[in-house]
Structure formats: structure tokens, C-alpha cells
Amino acid sequence: MPAAKNKILIIVTNADEYRKAGLRTGLWLGELTHFWDYAEEHGFAMDIASPSGGKIPLDPESLTRQMLDDEGTGKRYLDRNFMDLLKVTMQVSEATVDDYDAIYLTGGHGVMFDFPQSKDLESLIARFYETGRVVSTVCHGAAGLLNVTLSNGEPLVNGMRVTGFSWLEEVLADRADAVPYNVQEELKKLGADYSTAAQPFASYVVEDGRLITGQNPSSARAVAEAVVKQLTAT
Template sequence: MSAKNKILVIVTNTEEYEKVGMRTGLWLGELTHFWDHAEQAGFSMDIASPSGGMIPIDPESLAHDVLADLGTERRYRDREFMNLLDDTKRVSDVDLEDYDAIYLTGGHGVMFDFPRSDPLESLIARFYESGRVVSAVCHGPCGLLNVTLSSGEPLVKDKDVTGFSWPEEEAARRAEAVPYSLQDELRKLGARYSTARKPFETHVVEDGRLITGQNPGSARGVAEAVVKQLQPA
């Protein structure tokens, strides 16, 4: 596989929870923190979503203190960058051969549409089985839950992974709103799930070409791990 120096970023189309009236969507920093590091390393990126089109942003990710973290506010003020979320590619229209890696962002919206997207599950499996890097952060690993390899085994079976933990759901006051516990679902599939010592501490797990981060603060660490795999010293 020849290097393309290009990464496919997947974001949610879901703008609200199903059981409660709260709004959700992409957690903006999980896009910007990854994007900034990968771009600095010389990679270009495309953004796709299960349905394509306009991407909702979780309103809590736009709070002033959150935007100030790692330069997210600079991206939020950047008209050209934010326009990338106005009309995203549909996952089913993506050409695998254009990319070296895939990165699944989070935000609670992905808990709903990522595991329900057959084209996304198929694309992730093809990324992995063609020797490409598969990465995800926070709730992004929800997109791995229904991914089955050609062997018939779940992608995450017997893999070291992480993702947003149940204690973090409780701390975020979303335990009654979410449709399932990501950490429990990963374990049910046979994944070796781990967390940081304390909720919301940075935690990145690598298992070969599968790279996962636990929470929003782990997005840059995931980017660093992806870049390191794609550009080994």
C-alpha cells in the first residue's frame, strides 16, 4: 500500500438524544485537536459522515473554557475550517484507496448513528484488513461495535482498547440519556478494555493498527499515535 498522506475523519449526523430532549452532535475539540497535529505532520484530511451533509456540533463543546483548550477556539473562528462541516461526504461515497487511516471522532451523537451504519462498518473493516490504521476517540469506538472481519470475528475481539467510560458518563450527567455503556459493550465483544487512573485523564491505547483514546482530552494523543505509525522514525 503506497502512502497517500491522507486521513479520513468520520463525524456524526445525530443532533439529539433519543430518550431526552438534550442536544448533541460532534464534540468539536475531538476534531480540531486531531486535525491540528495531523496537519502539522503533513497530512491532509477529508470529513465524512454516515448520511453526509451538515454536521451538528454538541453545544457543550462550544463553552468558552472548552473552546480555549488546545486552540479549538481558533478553529471555531476560522470560516474556511468550519465550512468543512457544512456539506460532508457520505460514508458510502468514500474511496478507500484515497486514505492511509480512518479516525472516528466522538460526541454522544455517534452512539446512535455510527453502530447503525452498515457502510461505515464495512469501510472500517476494509481499512483494517487492507493494512491501514483504524483510530477512534471518546465515543468514537461506538463505530467499532458492529464491525466484523472476514474471519467472522468482531474487530475488537482480543484487542486492547479504550473509550468513554461509565464513570465519565455519570460525571457528565448523561447516564440516563445514553442508550448503552460503551465500556460494557466493548467488553461483551471480547475487547480488553482499560481506562486512565482517574476519569477524564488522557489515555491512549495501541493494539497494532488499532488506536483508541478514552475521552476528549485524548484526541491529540490519538493523532500523535496515528502519525507515528504512518511516519515511523
């Protein structure tokens, strides 16, 4: 692994609605805050980037009283300085791999629309992986892996153990008719060894070398723990 920079690049969505359903979406805030809190506590700095740059929409479902009652997310939501980080994000194309130890792709249904459409993001992820850095995702963030091809011509996820938001969870979230595709099945089509937790919405993380994936919003902190563990291993 390259010399440590103690810095992580976080990728968030610019998409604010489901294209065929008209429902609002965006970043699932807790998937940012839970990861951020743990990584920051362990000495890591972070930058936030998005495919288009600029202001980041928030999924309204992630801002309900139930979600903001969570101590970490609620505290961050009330922190003006922290929330201002989402007002002006840099474009993915502006990020330099050599500045970071790892990349983390957050979720929220919005990522299903813009992550796989970003050639810059695809090449960035491939460079992170092929230069010995950690690649991590949570929930729908796994959609950002779907079009990533390595220099040998193979999909990054081919033959890799992964997870991501399951189709059962999509159905239970009442979004099966709104999403443009099935993340679970698309990963499997690429040759990924996909697995899920025994219970939907339970925290679940899969590590396959430097590829770390979390199944759902409940998994964000556990993904951070796995990333930090890898980056601080001696």
C-alpha cells in the same frame, strides 16, 4: 502497509439529539480540531465524512467558553473556512479506502446513535483494517467499532486492547440516564480488553497494532500523535 497517501479520513456524526432524553448533541468539536491540528502540522491532508453526509451538528457542551478558551479549538471555531468543512460533508458510502492511510472516528454522544447503525461505516472500517491501514477512534467514537465484523466472522475488537469513554465518565458527565447503552460494557461483551486511565477525563490512548483508541476528549491529540507515528515509521 499500503503505499502512503499522506491522507486521513475523519468520520463525524449526523445525530443532533439524544433520542430518549431530548437533549442536544452532535460532534464534540475539540475531538476534531485537536486531531486535525497535529495531523496537518505533520503533513497529512484530511477529508471529513459522515453516515448521512451534509451538515454536521455540534455538541453545545463542546462550545462553552471553557472549551473554546482552548487555543486550538477556539481558533478553529473562528476560522470560517475550517468550519465550512462541516457544512457539506461527503457520505461514508462515497469514501474510497485506497485514497487514505488511516480512518479516525471522532466522538460526541451523537455517534452512539448513528455510527453503529451505519452498515456502510462498518464495512468501511473493516476494509481499512483488513487492507493494512490504521483504524483509530476517540471517546464515544469507539461505538463505531461495535458492529464491525472482519472477513473471518470475528468482531474487530475481539481480543484487542481498547479504550473509549468510560461509564464513570458518563456518570460524572450526567449523561448515564440519557445514553442508549454503555460503550465500555459493549466493548467488553465483544471480547475486547478494555482499560481506562487512573483518573477520569485524563488523556489515555491504547495501541494494539493498527488499532488506536483514545478514552475521552482530552485524548484526541494523543491519538493523532500515535496515528502519525505509525504512518511515518520507517
